[in-house]
Amino acid sequence: MQAVFATTQISERAAAFLPVERTDGFEERRYLDQRQSEYLRMLAELDELLLRNAVQWYQQQGRNADQWLSAVAAARQESRVQSGQGSATRRKSSDVFSRARKLMGERGFPEDQYPPKLVGFTPQQFGLERVARKGLERLKWELERYEPFALSVYSGATREFRTVNAPVRLPVDPLSPGEVEETCILTGGDPFAAGERVRPGVLSAVAGGAVVQLPETVSGRRLALARWIAGADNPLTARSIVNRVWGWHFGRSIAANPNNFGSTGGRPLHPELLDWLAAEFVDSGWSVKSLHRLIMSSRAYRRSSRPADAADVARLDPELRCLSCFPARRLTAEELRDAMLSVSGELNLQVGGIPNRPELHAEVALQPRQVMGSFAAAWVPNPLPAQRHRRSLYALRLRGLPDPGLEVFNLPTPDFSCERRDSSTVTPQVFVQFNSQNSWSRSLAMASRVLRETATEDGAIQQCFRLAFGRSASATELRQCLQHWRDLEAVQREAVFRTPVPPPEVVRDAVEENTGERFQFTEKLYGMDHFVPDLRAEDCDARTRALADVCLVLLNSNEFIYVH
Structure with a gap:
């Protein structure tokens, strides 16, 4: 398998913008x-x-x-x-x-x-x-990032680089200069002790005894491997895909280790189901949408998360491995952010374009970071709310600068492949979800939206419940929320808010490598001059701020954060 990619080189090549591509934000x-x-x-x-x-x-x-x-x-x-x-x-x-x-x-x-x-x-x-x-x-x-280039690969010789100060471009002659690598067994694991030469091939254990020949030419190796992987007679590919999709919906795959789908991973709980789903997937023309539809219309997926007989479930299926009832699943970090933006009416559903930069806590955004032997630029969010509030799928992720609001909800690091999302419950989640500026901003926007869409207090509370939970409030919930709204309105009339102004620059303290002496420099935060903040407390009246407190409680409920 490694020999297949021995002649594969990474580069960027010119690729003119297509009419359907978005250049908004350039x-x-x-x-x-x-x-x-x-x-x-x-x-x-x-x-x-x-x-x-x-x-x-x-x-x-x-x-x-x-x-x-x-x-x-x-x-x-x-x-x-x-x-x-x-x-x-x-x-x-x-x-x-x-x-x-x-x-x-x-x-x-x-x-x-x-x-x-x-x-x-x-x-x-x-x-x-x-x-x-x-x-x-x-x-x-x-x-x-603003130029029409695409990250790609080509087949050719391995080039020698002493330093890389700019993106690597596709060479005129892919075979020169450089070395056409030959993959060898490394004796004793020593990278400098090349042993027997290895030709490109596939996994013999999966090939089922069939002889699959891959070319040894410089080009054509990846295409041959791709055809074998996507072949209808390959027993592994379809099962691996449906196993992952099943895990996305239920929180646990049929075979417990999606990244280790083999003899050393967890054995499938229901191998016949895995085989049947794989066959249906291939028969549908490898349609992932059809696979989603098949799973989500099943009785297993449509079961309630509240069992009819809790005692029997606790005795026969305590870990819900057999899906006797639906296992409640907490929203992932990205889903939670997008859900809050959706109910507040701020979510920008624009497809494609360059990554967006959401707001981060100031202490995180302005912390000093090193990159390429010097200071990295501070994190500066997009100036306009519509740009900042795009789906989390498009949020720019820097390896050394995780978003603490997402990280606390088990956002995986970009360093490793994540086969399954963890779902821990820790105290910092309470502070992020209930006390953070982000949650308060979403609650304010949600309250402002509801008051624009409804004319009565009862209607406002019911609209909050429909947005957050997809249902109407019960009589008790309606009475309690209305009382809380009225009590908080009296408090909010006396409240004074002083929203901090984003700094136009930040002073850095550092130690110079050549002399070991300390020095300072000022980093200007270009873009902050045009920064348009989200809806702020001082922009709203006491009635809106009080309803925002009600919205904040709803956004912190299990019913909002979990899929039941």
Whole structure:
């Protein structure tokens, strides 16, 4: 299996935008352009400082600086020519000082006869130079998101890279330069002890004794493997798919380990059911929608989560493995966020486009992070609510910056494949769901929506229940919610709210690698100047805020958070 992919290389290739693709939000590229201009300005100022320091160095050394000044003049001219030829994405700093040093070396001057690199820099200037230079390298990757390129693979030789400062492009000749790898058994597991050569092949245990030949040519290996995987006579693929889909609906797969679907994983609880679902799946033309429909229309899925005889269930099926009643399933982290946005009327169902950036807690969003040897940019949410409130499917995920509001509800890390979602119950979930700014914002929006759609207090409470639970409130629930609403309205009339204003910049403290000295720099948060906040408490009257408290209670109920 590994030999199949020995000649597979990852790259990005040009792929023009299709008419059906969404480019909404591309205007936010201007914030990256502003950050790029800021880094270029910092480097230009430091470059001029180096040129002044170089003249002082010549004076301190008691040497003639004429040759150096000549090299500087030539470097300035060269920089102007290249600056006029650069694109907006590939803008570069002038870097006259380094160019002049290079020219001095090319003219035959020994290195001790011209100023050393970063001559006369203070620890603060060392740090600023690194932040700006590394920041520009990082921006090359971020600006690529707005360009018509697609992540893809090709068949060819393995290229050698010493550093990767920009996305890898498809080479003109996939076979040169590079090495066409041969997969070998690694003797004793040592990557440098290549043993017997291995040809591309499939799993003999699954092939059922049939001889499946895969080509040994550079190209064609993946296609042959794909045809074998998707073949109707492959007993593993269809069963693996239906096992996963079943697990999504019931919280537990028929075979307990979807990522380890074999002899070392959990054995299927009902192998005949697994075989039958797989056959139905293949007969339907591998239609996943038909599979969903088949499962969700079954008696097992339509059973109540409240058993008719709890004593018998506790005795015969205590873990609900046999689905004697439906196992209540808590919404996943993403489902919970989307559900709250849906009932509040804020969810943006737009399909496709670039990732969105929801709001994060300020302490998390502004925490210092390292990437590519320097500081990563702070998390800045999308300026407009419609952009921030897209489905969680489109939310940008950074490996070193998890969303605490989702993480506490068992959001898997992006480091490993997650075969099954955990569903733990821990105290921090209460604080996130009941006391967080996100929950309060959704409750306010929900209350505002309900009051726009209804004219009476009874109708408002009933609408809240229909939105949150899909049912009407009972007489007792209606009476209690109305009383709570009226009690809270009196309290809210006296409430004073001071919503914090998002900061336009953040000051970073760091230690410079070259000197070990501390330095500071200011990171401007481009985009905050145009930030439009969600509905705030001070924007609503006491009646709306009091109803929002009722909505907050409903959004924290088990009936809302669990699928029964």
